[in-house]
């Protein structure tokens with residue numbers, strides 16, 4: 170692949186115009202969302218979408234999320250339902266992705282869905298993401314803007330470190346406020362399913378639906394299913410109640426010997442926002458990383474999911 174000169178675009182009208190023009194011409198633009206930076210391409214342009222997989226080194230069987238400026242636009246692509254309406258009304262724009270049955274004849278490239286009969290959709294809340302989607306005026310396929318299997322980017326420097334030379338531009342919107350990827354809910358049959366814990370607590374979704382979310386099902390094709398995902402280069406040890414010799418400790422709560430602390434006060438929202446940036450900072454490639462226990466509730470589910478993948482055996 171030839172090296173591209175990756176542009177760094179400012180978060181202003183000129184930057185947004187340029188970013189939208191690049192998407193229109195079939196190029197790749199990394200842009201901020203409230204969760205993590207996404208690597209965007211025109212979802213209806215198969216060649217542009219193919220370039221996402223090439224730039225990330227992502228396996229083709231792993232489908233992409235399509236980003237929309239407005240919830241109403243979803244009905245052009247998927248079979249909408251009462252449950253979808255309930256969740257979209259309550260949580261869009263926001264850190265929630267809905268997987269719904271793909272409508273026949275949809276203009277979305279089959280590469281986006283990896284030929285599945287369903288499509289993942291989300292309306293992000295970040296003002297720059299929304300401004301870019303409005304200017305572009307169509308559906309944008311965007312996985313997290315990191316090389317496949319590495320930690321997701323929560324600022325423009327993370328994106329540049331992983332993808333410079335492989336993409337046309339990075340729209341710099343500063344750090345992402347939520348810090349972990351969206352929660353993915355499958356609505357392809359009568360049973361709503363949690364396909365990936367994320368930036369919206371599953372408790373809130375269950376309260377809005379008035380029923381529990383199933384956590385697995387026959388058709389779960391989903392989320393970062395490769396066991397070793399979000400991996401720092403150094404080894405990771407979870408639920409560490411103390412620091413062993415030669416380790417760096419990523420703390421949570423009142424932990425005395427932490428090298429970095431996700432949230433000294435034990436706040437899960439703050440910890441989620443810090444998670445990937447601190448994993449990037451603490452990882453020097455060799456020194457083992459120990460991580461304090463995180464409660465398995467609210468955003469803690471998403472944090473623990475990413476940490477378990479970070480600690481999984483590598484290929």
Ligand code: TXA
Nearest residue numbers: 204206207232233287288289312313350351391392393
């Ligand atoms: O917060 C986010 O969701 C970020 C920002 C950029 O929007 N995006 C993101 O994309 O995390 P990515 O590609 O890293 O993760 C998308 C996940 C993948 O694990 C994929 O398997 C799942 O969504 N997915 C996509 N389409 C699906 C489908 N039709 N059925 C089940 N899972 C699907």
Ligand code: MG
Nearest residue numbers: 312313321393
């Ligand atoms: Mg990802």
